[in-house]
């Protein structure tokens with residue numbers, strides 16, 4: 548039997564809330580839960596619990612993952628659109644947190660400010676999970692690392708290259724989780740979009756524990772040499788829509804395409820995968836790209852066999868379920 552992973556009562560506001568072994572144990576639990584689900588086994592470990600899902604921003608995967616994970620384990624969820632409830636307008640976040648914490652067993656928050664999720668956690672008295680803020684996306688990073696480990700089996704010695712908006716939520720959390728796992732990380736981004744020094748310092752401190760590296764560079768063709776993971780995200784995150792034209796100008800040279808994937812030197816020996824948190828602009832099929840076509844990744848790469856984007860999306864479910872079970876129960880035992 549594996550030792551039970553018991554994080555009961557803890558929050559997940561940032562990956563900084565987890566010690567490196569706790570983070571890896573969550574991935575082990577997620578692997579186990581994925582096997583259970585494949586075998587048709589549904590648990591009852593959150594029976595009769597109620598989960599609040601607060602959303603200030605849109606979501607397909609995160610909302611669905613929290614909902615299905617809760618229902619799989621016997622809990623019920625309530626979707627609370629931030630515009631439908633009194634949240635920061637007629638009632639302070641602190642008061643809403645104290646009310647919701649008296650009713651729900653756990654609260655997911657997706658929105659703008661990291662400070663909001665921190666205030667919720669401070670006053671709710673029940674576990675609070677960050678489902679994305681402007682600065683972090685910790686549950687995404689857990690699914691990302693699970694997907695990387697599924698493909699390569701081992702993490703140590705791998706090289707992940709993130710290409711695009713090098714200071715956004717997804718990049719920041721990916722950088723930190725790679726560092727926590729001893730995966731070399733390169734943030735390839737224009738000089739205008741480099742991460743904050745504090746985020747880099749934190750990631751480098753984590754990498755230092757494992758003898759791995761975190762670096763920033765500006766040349767995609769140079770960055771991807773020897774990469775095992777090439778990762779990108781949208782160039783304009785939710786809430787930044789006014790910067791669309793500027794980002795297009797800055798980031799078009801950072802598009803992930805076949806010549807860039809070839810440049811890794813690892814395409815022929817199946818030693819590189821493409822990743823994206825989704826949603827992605829890879830063809831003409833969205834309102835935004837109807838005229839422009841592909842932005843951060845070409846369709847050819849997105850649809851290739853080495854693209855693991857839908858494994859990543861599925862793994863949101865298993866990792867979020869692991870987080871909920873670990874923080875809401877006395878731990879899950881398994882072989």
Ligand code: CP
Nearest residue numbers: 606607608609824825
């Ligand atoms: N990757 C991700 O968080 O997707 P959603 O915005 O659909 O939740």
Ligand code: NVA
Nearest residue numbers: 715717780784785825
């Ligand atoms: N960086 C993106 C991620 C979406 C899942 C955003 O914040 O919009």
